[in-house]
Amino acid sequence: MEPYDHGLLDVGDGHHVYWETVGNPDGKPAVFLHGGPGSPSKGARRSLDPAKYRIVIFHQRGCGLSTPHASDPAVSMSANTTDALIADMELLRAHLGVEKWLLYGGSWGTTLAVAYAQRHPDRVSELILIALTLSSAGEIDWLYRGVARFFPEAWARFSAHAGDAVDVVRAYANLMESPDRAVREQAAAEWCRWEDTVLSLENFGEPEVFSGRPSDDVVALVRIIAHYYANGGFVDDLLGGAGRLAGIPGAIIHGRRDMSCPVGTAYALAQAWPDAELTVVDDSGHKGSPAFREAIDAAVRRFSP
Numbered sequence: 001m002e003p004y005d006h007g008l009l010d011v012g013d014g015h016h017v018y019w020e021t022v023g024n025p026d027g028k029p030a031v032f033l034h035g036g037p038g039s040p041s042k043g044a045r046r047s048l049d050p051a052k053y054r055i056v057i058f059h060q061r062g063c064g065l066s067t068p069h070a071s072d073p074a075v076s077m078s079a080n081t082t083d084a085l086i087a088d089m090e091l092l093r094a095h096l097g098v099e100k101w102l103l104y105g106g107s108w109g110t111t112l113a114v115a116y117a118q119r120h121p122d123r124v125s126e127l128i129l130i131a132l133t134l135s136s137a138g139e140i141d142w143l144y145r146g147v148a149r150f151f152p153e154a155w156a157r158f159s160a161h162a163g164d165a166v167d168v169v170r171a172y173a174n175l176m177e178s179p180d181r182a183v184r185e186q187a188a189a190e191w192c193r194w195e196d197t198v199l200s201l202e203n204f205g206e207p208e209v210f211s212g213r214p215s216d217d218v219v220a221l222v223r224i225i226a227h228y229y230a231n232g233g234f235v236d237d238l239l240g241g242a243g244r245l246a247g248i249p250g251a252i253i254h255g256r257r258d259m260s261c262p263v264g265t266a267y268a269l270a271q272a273w274p275d276a277e278l279t280v281v282d283d284s285g286h287k288g289s290p291a292f293r294e295a296i297d298a299a300v301r302r303f304s305p
Contacts, residue, residue: 007094008067008142010057011088018065019058019092023050028125028305030102031056031089031209033109038224040064047104054303057102058092058119060085060112063220070220073179075226089231093123102303104293106130107261107286108228114269115235118244126303127135127250128277130296131286132269133261135233144169145200146230147259151197158194161187173186173226176219185215188222196278202285204292242272251299255284255292 001060022045030053037051037060041047043059061080062070068076093101102125110129117124123257133139145168148155151249164173196208228234250273254266263280270278281300284292 001050001169003045003057008065009092011061011084011091013084013139014068014085015061015077015079015088016067017058017061017092019056019096019256021054021056023048023053023055025054027052027054027227028102028303029054029056029098029100030094030104031093032060032111033103034060034065035105035107036060036221036225037085037112037228038070039108040219041106041266048059049304053102053267055142056092056096058088060224061088062224063217067218071176071216073181073184073199077223079229080224081091082112082115082228082232086119089116090120090123099123100125102126102128102129104128107133108135108225110234111135113236114238114245118238121244121248125257126180127245127248128197128296128299128303129250129252129276130254131258131267131288132252132254134238134265134269135229135235136199136233136237136239136265139261140169140229140232142175142262143260144194147198150201150259154194154197158190161190167230170230171212172222174224177225177293184223185218188209188218191222192218192225195260199286201259202257202287203286204284204289206287214303239272240266242269245273246275248275249303250300252276252278252305253286253292253295253299254278254280255286256280256282257285269296275292 003020006193008016009162032133034041040059059066103113128225165171270276283289
């Protein structure tokens with residue numbers, strides 16, 4: 001599963017996106033879209049069958065091995081948007097000589113996958129969407145306010161660090177722009193504590209999904225997430241645009257116990273997109289479970305060449 005090719009692609013705006021390819025060079029093209037935004041996955045290389053797929057992995061702007069890194073406060077976030085990521089994908093696709101590819105995304109990666117597919121449906125063979133979110137205003141409000149009814153103590157701490165601002169996400173985004181490293185690190189730590197709390201009732205997965213990372217990666221992750229979600233994910237109504245997915249086969253795998261991204265959005269998208277098959281896994285949350293992994297593997301096999 002080691003890459004057989006990799007590089008840094010100049011995508012403009014001063015950004016260079018890291019990419020790598022693993023699996024079968026002659027296999028079916030598929031691109032892995034990581035979550036976060038700003039959170040390259042260690043499991044990306046194991047996402048699809050390496051004997052059958054040509055797996056393309058890239059680190060979205062500002063994170064992982066892409067440059068410049070968002071942990072540096074001097075790096076502007078102005079050119080880090082969903083439109084820019086979609087354009088980066090198109091440049092990468094052309095660079096690799098891919099005509100069509102399967103999109104495999106998890107969490108935020110599903111937002112990016114759906115946004116890309118609605119923009120470039122002719123370039124998408126299928127979609128596998130895991131722990132779906134469309135980054136709508138309602139979903140963002142749920143994750144950073146509504147779910148607080150289950151964790152009032154943690155919410156009190158999280159919101160207090162933002163000065164009890166009405167727009168907590170915007171307040172954290174502002175903190176992450178501070179020139180003071182200590183301010184950014186403390187804000188990132190509080191953000192990650194909240195994110196991990198929301199996932200804390202799940203039976204499977206690592207206990208510290210967000211917190212257990214090197215310091216620079218945590219700072220970049222939180223800076224990018226807060227930047228995106230303070231701006232509505234830089235997306236329009238993706239559910240309303242579901243008709244543009246017509247004719248593209250899809251698989252949506254979602255955990256019923258996902259408190260980070262409630263299953264209602266996955267159900268609504270499946271209702272609006274007849275070519276998609278929704279699998280709801282009862283024992284899983286956002287971090288998955290053995291049954292969740294089996295459902296993903298079934299979708300991978302379904303679309304295998």
